[in-house]
C-alpha cells in the first residue's frame with residue numbers, strides 16, 4: 575500500500591507569537607506544491623493564531639499534548655474538545671519530554687521531564703483525541719540505557735501495546751506513530767538510517783500483530799530525533815519510514831520546507 579508522506583514540526587516551548595505567524599506564513603508559501611502532509615505543532619497559546627495563519631495553505635496545525643478529560647476542575651489542563659474548537663487537527667502524544675520522571679521512562683538529565691506521562695495516560699489521551707476527530711501522533715522510543723541493554727524492540731512493543739490497548743483497528747485508522755529514540759532528540763545524534771528503518775519496520779510488524787496487516791500497511795510511521803535538511807532524504811528513503819517528526823530544524827521555515835520536500 576502506498577502511504578502519503580508526512581512531516582510534522584514540533585516547536586516545543588520555542589518561538590514567540592509574531593515570529594511564529596511569520597514563519598507559518600512563509601512555510602505556507604514554501605510548501606504550496608509539497609506532496610507530503612505538513613503539520614506544525616506550536617505551543618498551545620498560539621494555536622489559534624497558527625490556525626489562522628495557515629488557512630488556505632497545505633500546512634495543518636497540531637498541539638503538543640492534550641488532557642483526556644473533556645472538562646472539569648483540572649487547573650492548567652487543555653482538553654481535546656478545546657483543541658478541536660480551535661481547528662487543531664493533530665496532536666502529539668507520549669513525547670519523551672512529557673513521559674515523566676514519575677512515569678516509566680527515565681529521561682536524559684538535560685531534559686526536564688516532570689509531566690508524569692505513562693503508557694496509561696497516553697492511552698487515555700489517544701481516546702479523547704480520536705473522539706474529537708484529532709489525529710494522534712504517538713511517540714515511542716528507547717533511552718540510551720535501554721538501547722545499550724538491547725531492550726529497544728521490547729520497550730517499543732510495550733509502549734505500543736499499552737498505549738493502544740482497547741482500541742479497534744477502525745478506531746485507530748488515522749493514527750500516526752513516530753519512532754523517537756530518546757538519545758537522538760535534540761542531541762544532534764541522529765539514529766543511523768538503516769537502524770531507524772529497521773525499528774520502524776519492527777513497529778509496523780508489531781502494529782500488524784495487534785491490529786492486522788491491512789491496518790499496519792496503511793499506518794504512517796515517522797522517524798524523529800535530530801532530523802535536518804542534510805539527513806532527511808536518507809532517512810525518508812527507508813521503506814518503512816513515512817516521514818519525520820522534527821524539532822529544532824522545524825523552526826526555520828526554509829530548513830523545514832527542505833525537509834518537507836525531501837519526503
Ligand code: PGA
Pocket residue numbers: 584754758759760761762798799800801819820821822823
Ligand atoms: P529534534 O527533536 O529534532 O530537535 O531532535 C525531535 C522531537 O523532539 O520530536
